[in-house]
Structure formats: structure tokens, C-alpha cells
Amino acid sequence: MFQSLAALQSLLVGVVLIWSARVKLFDRHAAELAGNSALGRLLSAGRAVPAYRVLGGAELLLGVLLVLPPAPVAEPPAAAALAAGFVGFVGYLWYARRVAPAASCGCLSARATPVTGRGIAWAGLLLLAGLFGVAAGGTYWLPALAAAPAASTGLLLAEAALLVALSPEFDGYWLLPLRRIRARLTHPLRDGAGVPLLASVQQLQLSTAYRQVAALLTSDVREHWLEESWRMVCYSARYQGRPATAVFAVPAGEVAPDRVRVALVDDSTGATLVAGAGADRDQ
Template sequence: MLQLLAALQPLLVGVVLIWSARVKLLDRGAAEQARRSALGTLVGEERAVPAYRLLGGVELLLGIVLVLPPASVAEPVAAAGLAAGFVGYLWYARRAAPGSSCGCLSAKVTPVTGRSIGRAGLLVLAGLVGAAAGGVHWLPALLDGPVGAVGLLLAEAAVLVALSPEFDSAWLLPLRRLRVRLTSPLRGGSGVPLLASVQQLQLSGAYRQVAALLTSDVRDHWLEEPWRMVCYSARYQGRPATAVFAVPAEEMAPERVRVAVVDDSTGATLVSLAGERAYAA
């Protein structure tokens, strides 16, 4: 398995380099991307675009060499060296030009983050592991164990995509939207946000009539559809008590807020208030 993993690394790194070169050499926004990157700070604004194009040419050449036969140990070593250069550049960009665009795998403006640096570090590791294959080309290894080889490549590609902010719009944002649809954070599960319920009960007549009894902030809360129950510590005629408010969880209706003040020692209801009418025990 380790030998298979090592043999596949030149293919993985080569494809990543070719993709990156495509952005730098062919994308319409490449020149603007170069100007937004830290290259202007590093080599000067007038040389940023030529340097960006030159880097794309190096990536394309090395990527093709890695993918096509024959294979040699020097190829993944060179790729590891180039990726190490990426790590250094990205570190410099994050420190010297905060907010500058990465310019790595997409012409989309993407600030340099720890994920970008981690991705470059992973490519360094992939190049070094690939050198351990001893010059074995990836194609025979792929044909000898296609299922395992494809599985390894897909797993590594998934890690690279996860470390690439450029691709967040393709997978991370849809995943977040799906989670919102499935969990419905404004109802059920965690329920209506507590702050919304507290704001509603503070507008109610029930709250105004017992506010002088309250001695704490919100102490506990839970959902009992269609209500959110909100509890406060209170004192009633010198006795410790708990004020339990029932707040509509699915609508804004302060006039429907109810409250019961319960004696902490006996559990007896001391005051019950529904709407604007109060009943004392």
C-alpha cells in the first residue's frame, strides 16, 4: 500500500500543478489576479504579471513531466522544492501583504489563509513521498490495483479541495445551506433563538406585571411546542420562587405570553398570569 501511495503522488501533484498553470496562463482574470497578489510587494508591481506568467509556465512544464513517462526520482523532488517555495511565498504574503489574493488555483480573489499554507505543505509532503517510489511510474501501479489507487487519489484530492478556499463555493457553501435546510435552526431542534423569545416576553403585559419580582437573568429555557419556556429566579412575599414564562415559539404575539410564579420549596403556584389577567394564590 505504501509503495502504491508513493507511486501515485507524481500524478496527484502533476495534475494540481497543471490546473494551477491553467489559471495563470489561460484565465482572463490572471493579470488582475497577479496584481492583487503579494507578487507586487515581492518583485515590484511592474514585474508582478510577468512573474505570475513565468510561474505558470514552470508549473505547466513540471506538471507535464510528472504525469508523462518516464519517471525519475528528480521529478517529485523538484515538485517538493517548488511546493516548499509556495509555502514560503504564502507565509510572506500573509505577513507582508495581509488581504492579498492567493492566486493559486483560481482567478477568484481569495485571501491567503492557514488552509492555503497547509495545502502547499501537503504538496511538499506528497512530492517527498513520491520520491520514495524510486522512479516507478504511476500508470503500472494504477493498473495493478485500480480500486485502491482510485480510492487513494480521491481521498487525497478531497483533502486538497478541503484546504482550498477557492473551491468553497462549489462544496462548502452548498453543504452549509443543506445543513440549514435540514436542521431548521429557527424552529425545532435548538428552537427560536433565545434572544428573540426574551425580547418578545419583555414586550408582554405578563412580564411587566411580574418584573419587580424577578431577581436573576434567564436561568433555564426549553421548548414545548408551540411554546418556549423561559425561567427566572424570583421572590414573592419574601419567599424564593421561580417565574416560568411561556412564550409563543412560532409567532410574534406578546399578548399571548403567560407566566406562573412557583414557590421553590413547595412547588405551589403563587401567581398565574395569562395575557393581561393575573391570579394570586
């Protein structure tokens, strides 16, 4: 039973690798994403794009080998080695945040997602899945799935759900809707509890970040949520003729307009156009 469950890890890791390779090789914004990622900031855009493509090719090749029969004994260790590479790469991006704090990972989607502890935990989970797969000893995943369909499906779904939960790229599909539902059910500002949105907006409008991008905004507050000690406030905007979202981070527990930060995110690609205390007024 243990060996059968271990064999399923080849399917899980293979699908994740193919999905990741799809972004790097076939997404029409892949070159732009590579250039805007921490890899682009550290290697230069000219070197980052070829490196991004080579990594995608390696992921695709290994992913196909893991998913399709036969399953040589060498494949799971190779998957674990690549997962270990993911851990090292994401860890390096974490260090690179000091050099390029607004740069993203570019791992699973074209959406810009700066590296956090969740990303490192995601890579660690993928590494554990690869190491668990080594115990299969080359057993192919399809017979293992057929031998215990209920247990196998349950394990795969649980692992996939955990990977999705640790992937900031997928937050828009499940985390934000859950936050909206929780807000509707709990009414967090009822009876005066919490920080009123109006107080955050007033502080936001006093900030340098807001004044520098105010001419680019095209809507009122579109979305907001609390994240640790910050209130995130979103507006629609246009930057260099492109539709974008202005995301402001406002201190929730203190009045400190000088700490307000803003990022302009391209609506079509998810790439961060500008990040920092403000932006140039370029329409």
C-alpha cells in the first residue's frame, strides 16, 4: 500500500511540472514575465529569458516522463532533484527581494506574485512529494491508482489542494472569494469593531503615493481587505493607455500616511508595472 501511494507522487509532480512549463514555454507574456521577475533583475532581461525557457523545457520533459509510461527508477529521484532546485531557486528569490522587492517568482502563472514564505513552503512540499515518490521503486502510478482508487484519489486531492493553498498565483480563484463570504457573514465592522474603511481611505488620500498616482485612477474603491497590519485598497486605473489596478497598502493600526505604498498591476498580464511609494504620471 505504501509503495502504491508513493507511486502516485510521479503523477502529482509531473502534472505540476507540466503546468509550470506551460507558463514558461507557451504563455504569450512569458518573456515579459521573465524580464519582470527577480531572475530578470538579477541576471538582466537578456539572460533571464533564455534561462526561463531552458527551465521550462526541463520541466516539460521531466513532467512528461513522470506522467507517461514506463516509469524508470531514475525518474522519481530526478523529480526530487528538480524539486530541490525549486527550493533553492525560491530561497534565492527570497534573498533577492532585498535587491528587487517588487519582483515576482513567475513559477505557475503569468500573474505577478512576489515571493513569500508560502512560496518556499510550496517548493518544500513539492520536494517532499518527489522524495516520497522515490520509495515507489519505479512502480507506474496508473496500476497503483486502479488498485486503491478511493485512497489514491483522496491523497492526490489533498496534496493538490495543499499545493493550491500555498500558491499565491491561485488566490484569486479561492482565497479572495472566501474572504468576501466571510466578510458578508461576520460583518467585521459591526458595532464599531475594527478599522473603518473610511479612516483608511482618508489616510490614503493624505499620502504621497496617492497624490502621485491620483491622475491615473478611474474608479472609486473597488476592493479592500485586511492583511496582517495592513489594509489593501484597490482602484481601477490606466497606465500608459493600459487598464490596470492600483493596489495601495495602508497601515491599519496607526496613522502614518508616509508608510502608504502603491503598486500598479497590469489587468491583462498581472505584471507589476510600478511599485513603491508612488509612480510617475504617465498616461
